[in-house]
Amino acid sequence: MKNTITRFVLMALPLISFISAQPDFPALPNQAPIGGLGLLAAAGGAMALKKFRDKKKK
């Protein structure tokens, strides 16, 4: 009897993962942060540098 209970518990243990694992919400929305702002800032700096240099040549 003791062995039977032990076998049953051992067989049932892996099933816990099936019971506790809930499926993902089928419609999780995507998120969309704006990237590449560092590059844009660098481009702005380069533009300003060129403008100032052009002005100095004049």
Add this chain to the structure above:
Amino acid sequence: MNFSFIKKSLRHSPLTRFLMVAGVIYVLWYLVYDYYLLPDGRLDEFLSLSGVNLAGGLLNLFGWEIYSDTRILAVTGTSGVEIQNGCNGLELIGLYMGFIIAYPGGPIQKRVAFLAGGIILLFFANVFRIMIFALSIYYVPTFWEQVHTYSSYFIFYPIVLTLWYLWTTISDQEIPLFLSGYSSTS
């Protein structure tokens, strides 16, 4: 403390002056954003909700069946896109403003008009971007990562760089001599 080096740099190099002013503006902007605007949340919420509502309204107007719930916009049947803080263009607006304020020259009225016009344009560009996202999830969901990653480069970069270029051109035409850093005889 001796600030003569800084004063000399500011007086003689417009580039140094621009970089220093821009740096100070960006630091101030991030402090204000991190310690006031973000915890307060009202400005972020306004930009996100109005962006989602406008994008949803326009998609609906053009015939798409949409589902919208607070910050989420979806063409019916898809997971949609969620416009959280950081997706609503506020950071970009801060970057745009920093350049316009820091670049020397130009009358104050034109500067204010350029700032206001640019902010409105960027807001509507973000509305357009949200629409593109909602449609891309519906039509080409497998390309979501690409659409999301490169949308800034195709939508915001041309607008911001053009506005910055226009502002440098306008302000250079009307730059006061004492701000230009160059003498009239050179």
